[in-house]
Amino acid sequence: MTAEEAFSFLKRGTVEIVPEDEFLEKLKSGKRLVVKLGADPTRPDLHLGHAVVLRKMRQFQELGHKVVLIIGDFTGMIGDPSGRSKTRPPMTLEETRANARSYVEQAGKILITEDEARFDLRYNSEWLEPLSFKDVIFMASQLTVAQMLEREDFKKRYTENVPISLHEFLYPLAQAYDSVAIGADVEMGGSDQRFNLLVGREIQRAYGLPPQVAFLMPLLVGLDGREKMSKSLDNYIGIAEPPEAMFKKLMRVPDAVLEDYFELLTDLEKAEVKALLEKGGPVGAHRVLARLLTGAYALPRIPARIDREFYEALGYRLEAAGSDKTPGESQFPEITRAVAEAEARYDRVAKGGIPEDLPEVAIPPDALKDGKIWVARLFTLAGLTKSNAEAKRLIKDRGLKIDGEPVTDPMLEVELKKPLVLQRGRDKFVRVRLTQAEPASE
């Protein structure tokens, strides 16, 4: 591949490369590029939003470049230094290491992590802890207060009088110094990281290094169809979710963002996606997306390209536009079986059926009074409702069922002589049964 070809290949799907000409120069140099990604050790659960960035990094690896994953343990171990927030306790060294291992394990579904020439894992406390007050002053002097307040979130908070702790202005410097420490050629991030990545350029320059190129990837919208995918908004699809959960969630991607999901998470050609949407409609397209991604993420490592070839290797045909529910011969029989089972389960539930494999919750005998339990309390104990009040509300809307029958009386007392299947909405099921009396301990 020539430098120009690599440039086009890597540019695909990005929001912006800052600056493009420097990136082309770097590719032309023939150097093995150092491609940086910062990881927050407080949030080790990766979802498909992360996959957008990680897949781009995998492409760099496929071209022989080196990915350096930086675990931000320095700030993680500081926690909230003002002590005001109880939600960000300082992490121990062990916690950051455990989370980093989990992060790498998950990222290993996408990145090549076992080849030292193409992957490295670093902890930024290694170089941030030895930094002195003088170093911090030097870095800070490269920026102005006005520049910091131009950053989207700071600007918003400042305008709305939401306090910004002064130390928050120092965190972009820490991240920028990471780029100095590892000599990053490229830093990857979501488009909301633009400011931080450009600070990295400034600080590298101040230390006499060639500045990195900022590689900005689009943000994947979550299942709500509005917000950026994130765990805290519960609109996410985890990359390590079991096939049935992933398949089900992918079938629920809002129609309006379906094309984005194809664009950002697969390598199907635009024309292929268009044909698919025309021929199969949203339902057919959903099925193809769900099969493609469920199949890809069921592999120990996703394929370099999630494209027509991979789809066909699973035993499906793109032209069938999702109507081929029984797959043909597969190069990955186990994977295809898992995908097909997830699809079958999805279809059974969609038709109002009860799936076979249900989570079970044991109800302790002392939760019953005279052999009965209040229906609201039962659903809450089973974890299907957050509170008795929520359960009552849902019963009014006919949103809760027992053994397939809607509950109508919010004050119903339920006997629990035999296991019951509780259902919330169309597809949340739990089987409840009374706990057996425990045998006396020996």
Place this chain on the structure above:
Amino acid sequence: MTAEEAFSFLKRGTVEIVPEDEFLEKLKSGKRLVVKLGADPTRPDLHLGHAVVLRKMRQFQELGHKVVLIIGDFTGMIGDPSGRSKTRPPMTLEETRANARSYVEQAGKILITEDEARFDLRYNSEWLEPLSFKDVIFMASQLTVAQMLEREDFKKRYTENVPISLHEFLYPLAQAYDSVAIGADVEMGGSDQRFNLLVGREIQRAYGLPPQVAFLMPLLVGLDGREKMSKSLDNYIGIAEPPEAMFKKLMRVPDAVLEDYFELLTDLEKAEVKALLEKGGPVGAHRVLARLLTGAYALPRIPARIDREFYEALGYRLEAAGSDKTPGESQFPEITRAVAEAEARYDRVAKGGIPEDLPEVAIPPDALKDGKIWVARLFTLAGLTKSNAEAKRLIKDRGLKIDGEPVTDPMLEVELKKPLVLQRGRDKFVRVRLTQAEPASE
């Protein structure tokens, strides 16, 4: 003295003590208080503006408390870390030490500096250099960006779009940590230091120390009658100026601020000052002020009180309201002689006379052409005008004289056969003479 009496005594002349009740508590504790003053090692020239604060510290010393002078060598040695300003080059260790010695030598005119129980000199690099990035983050987290932007000068610059380098937000933290390092009970400063001194309280609290009390002193207006006294505005009276210069400058204090000078720089009672202004008018009051301060600062160390008693010890009588130009018997004969000579010189010049002792400037022969030199060039070479253009302007206003005669022709060519007395305005004189041909070097 009881704690309450000490409180009243020390409160006199302050703008604000924050908070007063804590200060009284500290006095009641009977502890020897640590009274901090930060000194900028880039500006070692002390003037009467500094004296306002230093005299208050001397009062603490007279009561047995300990003054700690902190030389801000940490930031001095950093200079302008952005490298943008050529006016603040980093200082060397030697420069900061030399400036500190000069500072202490001058401050020793006011403070008791030779008693270890009452004076200490510290360099803040001692504790600021070892601070880590983590320490800085901890300190920064105690403040918000909005708080920083409430500081008068930052607010103004931010509003007017004058860039604020981010590191400037860190300097108040450095100064605050000085208070932690020495366990300051009181920090002294001009009223424009209010913000910084209060940051000191926050940071001490964050480190679990009892917070210091901020002692805010009024700002002395300079000889221009408008701006705060400062060397850069050239409206200052240095505390180490020779008696004749100090006397002359004090006679030029604008009438509108004359009472402030008495209030802030002497210990005369308000009633005494009032009587003086009524009886002697501004001229008489000026003479008393000039004699008092010229006398006080001609001593190796100013007296604990610059009051009626000291004035009389110099051989003058307050009731004479400045009309007693020939002093009576003095307890400090040499000092009184110096004051009287300065006054006599002032009077001679005021009457249009030429003083006897003039600075001399040698003009090199090659500055002349055909034995003559252009008058504008001559005044500029003599240092009385900043440029030939300024000289020409002043000649038009009849502001330059040679041997007592106003120069009227701006193109005049001057012969320099004998020494001439050049004069600018009423009281700036220089004697110029041609350099002798240098003897050949051996």
